[in-house]
Every structure is written in structure tokens, then in C-alpha cells.
Amino acid sequence: xxxxxxxxxxxxxxxxxxxxxxxxxxxxIADTQxxxxxxxxxxxxxxxxxxxxxxxxxxxxxxxxxxxIKDDTLARLPELLVQLEEAVTARGGTVHWARDATEANRIVxxxxxxxxxxxxxxxxxxxxxxxxxxxxxxxxxxxxxxTDLAELIVQLGHDTPSHILVPAIHRNRAEIREIxxxxxxxVGLPAPADLTDSPPALADAARRHLRxxxxxxxxxxxxxxxxxxxxxxxxxxxxxxxxxxxxxxPRTLITVMGIEKLVPTWQDLEVFLQLLPRxxxxxxxxxxxxxxxxxxxxxxxxxxxxxNGRTAVLSDPEGRAALRCIRCSACLNVCPVYERxxxxxxxxxxxxxxxxxxxxxxxxxxxxxxxxxxxxxCGACYDACxxxxxxxxxxxxxxxQVPHPAAERAVMRSVAYAMGSPRRWAVALAVSKAGxxxxxxxxxxxxxxxxxxxxTSSRDLPLPPAESFRDWWTRTHGDGS
Amino acid sequence: MSSARDEVLGRIRRALADRPAPAEVRRDxxxxxxxxxxxxxxxxxxRLVDYKASVRRCxxxxxxxxxxxxxxxxxxxxxxVPPGLPWDLPGAVRDDDLTAAELDDLDGVVTACAVAVxxxxxxxxxxxxxxxxxxxxxxxxxxxCVVRADQVVQIVPEAVARLDPDRPLTWISGPSATSDIxxxxxxxxxxxxxxxxxxxx
Numbered sequence: 001x002x003x004x005x006x007x008x009x010x011x012x013x014x015x016x017x018x019x020x021x022x023x024x025x026x027x028x029i030a031d032t033q034x035x036x037x038x039x040x041x042x043x044x045x046x047x048x049x050x051x052x053x054x055x056x057x058x059x060x061x062x063x064x065x066x067x068x069i070k071d072d073t074l075a076r077l078p079e080l081l082v083q084l085e086e087a088v089t090a091r092g093g094t095v096h097w098a099r100d101a102t103e104a105n106r107i108v109x110x111x112x113x114x115x116x117x118x119x120x121x122x123x124x125x126x127x128x129x130x131x132x133x134x135x136x137x138x139x140x141x142x143x144x145x146x147t148d149l150a151e152l153i154v155q156l157g158h159d160t161p162s163h164i165l166v167p168a169i170h171r172n173r174a175e176i177r178e179i180x181x182x183x184x185x186x187v188g189l190p191a192p193a194d195l196t197d198s199p200p201a202l203a204d205a206a207r208r209h210l211r212x213x214x215x216x217x218x219x220x221x222x223x224x225x226x227x228x229x230x231x232x233x234x235x236x237x238x239x240x241x242x243x244x245x246x247x248x249x250p251r252t253l254i255t256v257m258g259i260e261k262l263v264p265t266w267q268d269l270e271v272f273l274q275l276l277p278r279x280x281x282x283x284x285x286x287x288x289x290x291x292x293x294x295x296x297x298x299x300x301x302x303x304x305x306x307x308n309g310r311t312a313v314l315s316d317p318e319g320r321a322a323l324r325c326i327r328c329s330a331c332l333n334v335c336p337v338y339e340r341x342x343x344x345x346x347x348x349x350x351x352x353x354x355x356x357x358x359x360x361x362x363x364x365x366x367x368x369x370x371x372x373x374x375x376x377x378c379g380a381c382y383d384a385c386x387x388x389x390x391x392x393x394x395x396x397x398x399x400x401q402v403p404h405p406a407a408e409r410a411v412m413r414s415v416a417y418a419m420g421s422p423r424r425w426a427v428a429l430a431v432s433k434a435g436x437x438x439x440x441x442x443x444x445x446x447x448x449x450x451x452x453x454x455x456t457s458s459r460d461l462p463l464p465p466a467e468s469f470r471d472w473w474t475r476t477h478g479d480g481s
Numbered sequence: 482m483s484s485a486r487d488e489v490l491g492r493i494r495r496a497l498a499d500r501p502a503p504a505e506v507r508r509d510x511x512x513x514x515x516x517x518x519x520x521x522x523x524x525x526x527x528r529l530v531d532y533k534a535s536v537r538r539c540x541x542x543x544x545x546x547x548x549x550x551x552x553x554x555x556x557x558x559x560x561x562v563p564p565g566l567p568w569d570l571p572g573a574v575r576d577d578d579l580t581a582a583e584l585d586d587l588d589g590v591v592t593a594c595a596v597a598v599x600x601x602x603x604x605x606x607x608x609x610x611x612x613x614x615x616x617x618x619x620x621x622x623x624x625x626c627v628v629r630a631d632q633v634v635q636i637v638p639e640a641v642a643r644l645d646p647d648r649p650l651t652w653i654s655g656p657s658a659t660s661d662i663x664x665x666x667x668x669x670x671x672x673x674x675x676x677x678x679x680x681x682x
Contacts, residue, residue, distance in 0.1 A: 241672025
């Protein structure tokens with residue numbers, strides 16, 4: 001008899017967990033600059049997305065098809081991955097498999113070293129952030145240059161990304177100007193001394209800074225938005241042209257892709273090329289999408305297929321639909337919790353509602369026990385999701401799997417005891433009225449004594465009413481006994 | 482020790498031990514457009530302009546003259562053209578495996594296209610001889626692209642059906658742009674900062 005020990009979770013090196021959410025969120029909420037930047041940015045993107053989604057008469061049918069295609073992919077994942085491998089190999093590419101972050105980093109590092117290059121250009125990629133590839137390359141003496149404008153801002157600012165699509169969403173133009181002036185000269189062409197904080201001037205500084213790196217680079221590393229199993233086609237969806245630069249100019253291209261990024265057929269792209277741009281940047285179509293099948297135009301092509309906890313997500317029938325996610329970030333932009341705390345509070349490179357379900361599943365719930373609570377369960381994320389992931393239900397499901405906080409257990413135990421008899425409940429109500437004294441100045445209770453302080457550390461309690469329903473009934477209808 | 486490949490595939494099979502049924506995919510979304518030719522071309526022009534591409538329209542016999550006018554107005558004296566471009570342009574440099582640095586010194590590029598999608602203002606290049614390597618439409622700062630009316634479709638599914646996935650494809654919607662600074666759209670980062678389209682009807 002064999003004992004089923006469960007499926008391995010994400011590598012401990014991966015960037016999928018941090019400080020507990022309530023602790024990290026408190027710092028973010030106190031940062032008024034951050035809240036202002038986030039409030040402006042999310043309001044802008046919500047309005048744009050709503051407008052372009054409203055233009056599409058068959059959005060509901062596309063969304064249903066997108067969800068079904070991804071579910072179909074997950075149900076047939078082994079055969080489709082093998083089909084992808086055959087198609088890529090037949091077209092001159094090489095496929096590698098990685099169980100976890102450490103293995104993926106080792107494969108990519110060896111591939112770069114084999115070219116003799118000591119620097120690489122990178123297209124923004126969640127998979128390579130998840131595995132900490134830049135740090136692994138640096139340890140091997142290889143410099144990795146991020147070429148997406150937002151990733152460049154994050155890299156030069158010695159910062160971490162706070163949004164799936166717009167990693168520097170927490171920075172405003174004045175902060176970006178400061179970072180460019182201070183840092184660009186240390187790693188390449190400096191920013192012009194008279195740099196203003198107008199977005200076109202900042203974008204132009206990035207263009208000049210990165211131009212030579214693109215023209216000189218011999219190796220590029222990308223992620224993939226979609227891979228077509230039947231044709232071996234990889235695609236990168238982007239806006240700036242940095243993706244095209246990386247994918248086209250260097251002689252060696254290495255793509256790192258999570259095993260769930262597949263679609264079965266070429267035709268399936270007709271669905272996702274409509275769902276993704278409108279959901280993510282709120283555009284009818286993103287400026288550039290590149291597609292290639294195998295090694296093309298004289299390039300050497302390597303594809304690294306990454307597990308790193310994804311099979312653990314797949315093993316939970318109630319949680320596996322999180323692997324439908326196409327990383328559009330629509331759920332972040334509509335989330336009231338994300339809007340106030342920003343992405344850093346989630347501690348994972350996958351923040352927001354989708355991060356609150358994906359991260360604990362990938363790492364195991366004990367590593368990320370607070371994230372299932374980082375939500376108001378309002379359902380806005382489910383409505384916005386272009387592949388209809390029921391994030392609120394998954395969060396509730398995950399809450400049942402993580403250890404409950406001591407404060408919550410204490411509160412629930414006391415409430416259950418008090419409600420167990422009419423007499424005890426009457427006493428409890430009388431006592432609760434005394435609580436009005438504690439918070440009468442501010443109209444709410446923000447600190448209770450231990451162990452209930454664990455509850456009020458992340459919530460305010462409303463004051464108990466001056467008169468309970470029972471007291472009102474007795475006053476207006478008599479005792480009734 | 483088993484290979485990573487065998488182990489990952491084994492993990493996936495174990496994860497799917499409950500044998501989920503493959504989902505039925507209903508393709509009851511729009512597969513074909515309904516606009517007539519005039520409305521279709523007008524929609525493409527509207528969407529291209531909305532994404533800050535500039536557009537000229539002409540009839541087939543006027544095409545050569547229109548291209549020369551566009552290049553003259555732009556002041557683009559030295560442009561690269563793919564080896565199979567069917568129109569003669571005075572002073573154009575045929576791409577003969579030019580390096581990225583050589584392309585960077587040129588004023589622009591002139592190509593044909595494979596398909597255009599009216600509803601999204603998208604032009605798709607498929608690396609055919611009249612479009613050339615992906616590199617030539619990327620490095621120069623100005624891209625002049627010729628779209629024939631019979632290459633225009635209304636919606637994305639019609640474009641996907643016309644394209645060959647074995648060719649390297651580039652889908653272009655307006656010039657290079659970024660929304661990374663406060664989510665405001667700024668045109669022009671790494672790709673060509675000017676996209677000009679000649680629609681031949």
C-alpha cells in the first residue's frame with residue numbers, strides 16, 4: 001500500500017509569500033501617497049475596461065468559451081503538454097521541464113552560460129518573477145535587464161512589483177523621475193539632466209536607456225501569455241515593443257512558461273485575444289502581439305515548462321479553476337481591498353484577489369494563512385474575471401483549510417456560549433451596552449482587550465446600540481410573559 | 482531518479498485522479514462580421530486613428546504616388562523594404578539581412594500586410610516576402626504599411642482563421658505605447674513611434 005503524501009508545493013525560494021497580510025496592510029494603509037496613486041490608477045483603468053467591454057455584444061459568450069477552453073485544457077493537461085512538446089520540437093525548438101523554481105533557474109542559467117553571454121534582456125514575465133530568476137542569474141554573474149517600462153522602474157528603484165500588469169502602479173510620475181535621474185547612469189545611459197516628470201519625457205528616457213541594450217543583446221528571456229498545443233505556437237502580448245525587441249533581435253530566446261498556459265488549438269486564440277486586452281489595459285487590442293512556432297528566423301529557441309506548485313493547485317477540484325487565470329489583472333483593479341492596500345501587502349508576486357487564491361494553493365495554506373481573509377467577499381472580482389473564476393467561493397473554501405486565528409476562535413466560542421441560553425444572551429446584551437462607554441468619543445470600538453484584540457487589530461467594531469431589540473420589544477409590547 | 486518530465490507528467494495525472502470530464506466548448510460567440518465593405522473600411526480607419534496611427538486612402542493606380550507622397554512629407558529619404566515588396570520606391574534599401582544597427586540608421590520601413598481587423602484597428606504581419614523579417618518593422622522609427630481592402634476583416638476570429646500559425650506573426654494596433662505611468666497612455670516607447678497606413682480600395 002502506498003501512502004499519498006500530496007503533491008509538492010512551490011519551491012521555498014519562490015516569491016509567493018511574505019509578512020502576514022494584516023501586518024503588511026497596516027503599513028500600506030498608512031501611506032497616503034500610495035493610496036492616492038492607487039486610487040487614481042485603479043479608477044482610470046476601471047473606467048477604460050468597462051467602456052471597451054461594453055462595446056462587445058458577445059462578451060458573455062466569449063467569457064463562457066474562455067472558461068470552458070481553460071477547463072478543457074486542465075482536464076487534458078498531460079496529453080496537451082506532450083502535444084506541445086512534440087510540436088515545438090518538430091519546429092526546431094528544445095523543450096525543458098522544471099519541477100520547481102530551483103530547477104527552472106538552473107536550466108535557464110545553464111542555457112545562458114552555454115551562449116557565453118553575461119547579460120540578458122527580459123520581457124516582463126510573472127513566471128520568471130515567481131521563481132526569482134533575476135536573483136539566480138545575478139548569483140551566476142549574469143546581469144538581467146528588465147525592459148518593460150514598469151519593470152524597469154521597479155528594478156531601478158530596488159523595489160518589488162505591486163501589480164500583475166502594471167508593477168509600478170504604486171509610483172507616481174514625480175517618483176519615477178527621481179528614480180530615473182538617480183539610477184539610470186549607474187547601469188547604462190543616464191537620464192537627461194533636464195528630465196521632466198511628463199509621461200512622454202519619462203518614456204523617452206527609457207527608450208534611449210534601453211536602445212543599446214536591445215541592439216547588443218545576444219540572449220533574451222520571456223514568459224508566454226499563451227501556448228497552442230497543436231501548433232507549438234507561443235505568444236507574447238504587450239504594448240511597448242520591448243517584447244518584440246527581445247523576442248526578435250537576440251539570437252537565443254528562452255521562454256519560461258507555467259504548465260497551465262496552454263490552449264488546445266490555434267482557433268482558441270480567437271477567444272483569448274479578445275478577452276485579454278480588454279480586461280487588462282482596457283484597450284480593444286494591445287499594441288503588439290508576437291507569435292512564433294519553434295525556432296524561427298535563425299534563432300535558437302528553448303521552452304521551459306514550469307510546475308512549481310501548479311500541480312498542487314490542480315489536485316483540488318474546488319480550487320483548480322484558479323489555473324484558468326490569464327493574468328489580466330482585472331480582479332485587482334476592481335477590488336476594494338487591493339485599492340486600499342496595494343500589491344505589496346499580499347507578500348506574493350501574485351497580489352489581489354487572484355493572488356489571494358493562487359498563492360496559498362501554490363505554497364500550501366500554512367505558508368499563506370492570512371491571504372484567504374484578505375477580501376471583503378464582495379464578488380466584484382468574479383464579475384470582472386474574463387474566464388469566470390469564482391474567486392469569492394474559493395476564498396471561503398480556503399478559509400476552511402487554513403488554521404483559524406486565535407481571536408476568531410475566541411469570539412466564536414464566546415458567542416456560541418452566550419447564544420446557548422436566553423438568560424445568558426440577555427446578560428451578554430446588558431454587558432455589551434457597557435461597551436458604548438469604551439468607544440463613545442469616536443463612535444466606534446477600535447481596541448478590545450486580549451484575546452479579542454486580535455479581532456479589532458484589523459477591524460473597527462461598531463458601538464452596540466443604546467437599546468437592544470429585546471429591550472425595545474419589552475418597552476413597547478410589555479414583558480409578554 | 483525519474484526525469485523532471487516524467488515526474489511533472491506523473492504529478493499532473495495524480496492531480497487529476499478525480500478524472501474531471503473535458504469541458505464542452507460552445508463557440509456561440511460571433512465568428513463572422515456583418516458590416517458591408519464601406520462600413521468595414523470606415524470602421525478600420527476610425528479605429529486606426531483612435532490609436533494614433535495616421536491613415537491615407539487611395540485607389541490602386543494611385544498607390545505608388547501615395548507612398549512617395551507619404552515618405553516625402555515624413556522626410557524619410559532612406560527606407561528599408563522587404564525583398565518581395567511589389568512596389569518600386571526610389572531610394573529604398575532592399576533588406577539583405579541588414580543588422581539591427583544598420584536598420585537603426587534608416588529613416589523607416591515600408592511593407593504590405595497579411596490581414597487587418599477593423600473592430601480593433603489591428604494589422605497583422607506574417608513575414609511573407611512582401612512584409613519581410615520581423616526585425617525590419619521593429620527597429621526603424623517609422624512604419625508605412627499598405628493594407629488592401631480585401632485583406633480587411635471585421636473581427637478577430639476572421640483574422641485567426643486566415644492566418645498560418647507556422648509563420649512568425651506580429652499583430653500591430655497603433656504605434657508603440659505604454660500605460661505604465663499612472664495608467665495614462667503614452668504613444669511611443671520601443672517600437673516604431675509612428676505608424677502610417679495606406680488603405681487601398
